[in-house]
Amino acid sequence: MIVSKFGGTSVGTFEAMHHSASIVAENSDRSLVVISATSGTTNDLVSLEDPYLDSTSREAILLNIENRHLAIIDQCKEKEKPESSFRILLSHLRNHLELPGRDKKWKDTLYAFGELMSTRIFAGVLKEQGIDVEWLDARDVLKTDSTFGNAVPNVTLIKKYVEEKIDPEKRYLTQGFIGRDEFGNTTTLGRGGSDYSAALFAEAVNADLLEIWTDVAGVYSTDPRIVAEAQPISEITFDEAAELSVFGGKVLHPATLKPAIRGGVKVRVASSKQPELPGTLIVNTASKEPVVRAISLRKDQTLLTVKSLEMLHQHGFLAKLFGLLAEHKISVDLVTTSEVSVSLTLDTAHKASNKVELTEDILDELRTFCEVDVEKNLSLVALIGNKMDATSGISGTLFGLLENHNIRLVCHGASPNNVCFLVKEGTGEEIVKLIHRKFIE
Ligand code: ADP
Numbered sequence: 001m002i003v004s005k006f007g008g009t010s011v012g013t014f015e016a017m018h019h020s021a022s023i024v025a026e027n028s029d030r031s032l033v034v035i036s037a038t039s040g041t042t043n044d045l046v047s048l049e050d051p052y053l054d055s056t057s058r059e060a061i062l063l064n065i066e067n068r069h070l071a072i073i074d075q076c077k078e079k080e081k082p083e084s085s086f087r088i089l090l091s092h093l094r095n096h097l098e099l100p101g102r103d104k105k106w107k108d109t110l111y112a113f114g115e116l117m118s119t120r121i122f123a124g125v126l127k128e129q130g131i132d133v134e135w136l137d138a139r140d141v142l143k144t145d146s147t148f149g150n151a152v153p154n155v156t157l158i159k160k161y162v163e164e165k166i167d168p169e170k171r172y173l174t175q176g177f178i179g180r181d182e183f184g185n186t187t188t189l190g191r192g193g194s195d196y197s198a199a200l201f202a203e204a205v206n207a208d209l210l211e212i213w214t215d216v217a218g219v220y221s222t223d224p225r226i227v228a229e230a231q232p233i234s235e236i237t238f239d240e241a242a243e244l245s246v247f248g249g250k251v252l253h254p255a256t257l258k259p260a261i262r263g264g265v266k267v268r269v270a271s272s273k274q275p276e277l278p279g280t281l282i283v284n285t286a287s288k289e290p291v292v293r294a295i296s297l298r299k300d301q302t303l304l305t306v307k308s309l310e311m312l313h314q315h316g317f318l319a320k321l322f323g324l325l326a327e328h329k330i331s332v333d334l335v336t337t338s339e340v341s342v343s344l345t346l347d348t349a350h351k352a353s354n355k356v357e358l359t360e361d362i363l364d365e366l367r368t369f370c371e372v373d374v375e376k377n378l379s380l381v382a383l384i385g386n387k388m389d390a391t392s393g394i395s396g397t398l399f400g401l402l403e404n405h406n407i408r409l410v411c412h413g414a415s416p417n418n419v420c421f422l423v424k425e426g427t428g429e430e431i432v433k434l435i436h437r438k439f440i441e
């Protein structure tokens with residue numbers, strides 16, 4: 001059994017849907033298809049949450065959503081069913097916007113409209129190619145906790161509902177990104193979460209293969225939008241691919257590989273526009289394991305430096321610091337320490353995923369026991385590869401190359417699969433190009 005996930009651009013126009021439907025048609029083992037919202041729609045829905053949005057802007061966004069979907073429906077031979085389902089969802093969306101109390105729960109129900117709309121229309125396009133799929137409401141299976149915006153899936157319950165709702169003899173189409181908590185509320189898995197949904201489904205149905213069909217021909221040596229010379233990688237290990245996605249390789253949602261590893265599911269990333277290209281296979285051991293395989297860039301990072309003379313030869317300071325951050329649900333990425341200071345990075349991107357921000361109140365609490373310095377607008381550059389902790393010369397070459405740049409925090413040695421450092425926001429792309437040229441091209 002194959003679980004096939006198609007991202008926003010792979011279902012963003014009639015032509016894209018048509019290509020993606022042909023891929024589904026080609027192999028009857030593709031029996032669970034997971035899709036995202038049409039490209040741009042989730043962003044539009046996020047814009048609609050603004051309580052200060054005036055009615056002209058609001059109508060313009062709604063019209064944008066309507067036009068994008070009707071343009072696809074208009075090219076379908078049998079429009080009636082997708083059009084009526086779409087119009088019902090659009091009117092539910094309007095009703096939802098009238099509800100008071102725009103909390104995180106309300107926002108997740110808002111975001112879910114994108115995937116509900118795209119799946120209704122894609123079901124019609126699949127039908128035109130002779131594929132009858134059952135339209136599955138992902139929320140009936142993908143059970144999560146109630147952390148709206150970043151919900152945590154309940155793997156045991158997902159398995160239970162998969163067994164109840166999915167007949168292995170049939171083919172299904174469902175939504176990525178969305179789930180439901182135990183109280184019946186719609187939840188979402190965080191931006192880009194459809195990859196994660198597909199992996200959770202793949203684990204639960206014991207799939208042999210998870211396919212991530214996207215707008216590029218696999219996982220590249222770096223984001224091809226930054227470096228035109230970047231090349232797709234034919235084989236990459238789970239460890240490397242996981243690091244790449246965590247450190248900003250948008251091609252996979254950072255949590256995607258966990259369920260795949262647990263379930264022993266192979267993963268392939270490929271282009272829905274050029275399905276004949278080999279794409280990238282993610283495997284346990286790759287035939288080649290170079291020291292530097294890929295480079296990633298993650299923007300919108302914050303560096304928090306705390307200093308306290310109390311730290312000198314004392315115990316308990318780090319526990320106090322991390323205890324306070326944990327209390328406020330602040331997740332820390334990288335850490336370096338000296339005798340009297342600690343620097344740590346916080347990922348402040350993905351606002352729609354409801355990550356907790358470093359507020360003035362939290363900073364004031366920190367100031368009661370240490371000096372605090374916050375630096376924003378930084379980017380994190382990561383080199384991803386193998387045995388990086390045990391290979392000599394990497395840092396020398398790397399930092400020699402970057403001698404004209406001001407490097408903030410550096411992390412090397414904690415993982416065999418990465419070396420990473422912070423730089424000023426505006427210089428990240430240039431640095432990625434330099435490193436790519438030196439280590440990969
Ligand atoms: P989808 O809508 O299919 O989920 P995304 O836009 O989320 O697609 O992810 C695909 C994009 O990820 C590519 O267009 C590319 O710009 C970006 N990207 C970032 N890093 C990489 C990488 N290392 N390899 C491939 N794509 C990458």
Ligand code: ASP
Nearest residue numbers: 036042177191192193194
């Ligand atoms: N539609 C959602 C988003 O834009 C989920 C996804 O595309 O994976 O974030």
Ligand code: MG
Nearest residue numbers: 007192250251
């Ligand atoms: Mg994506």
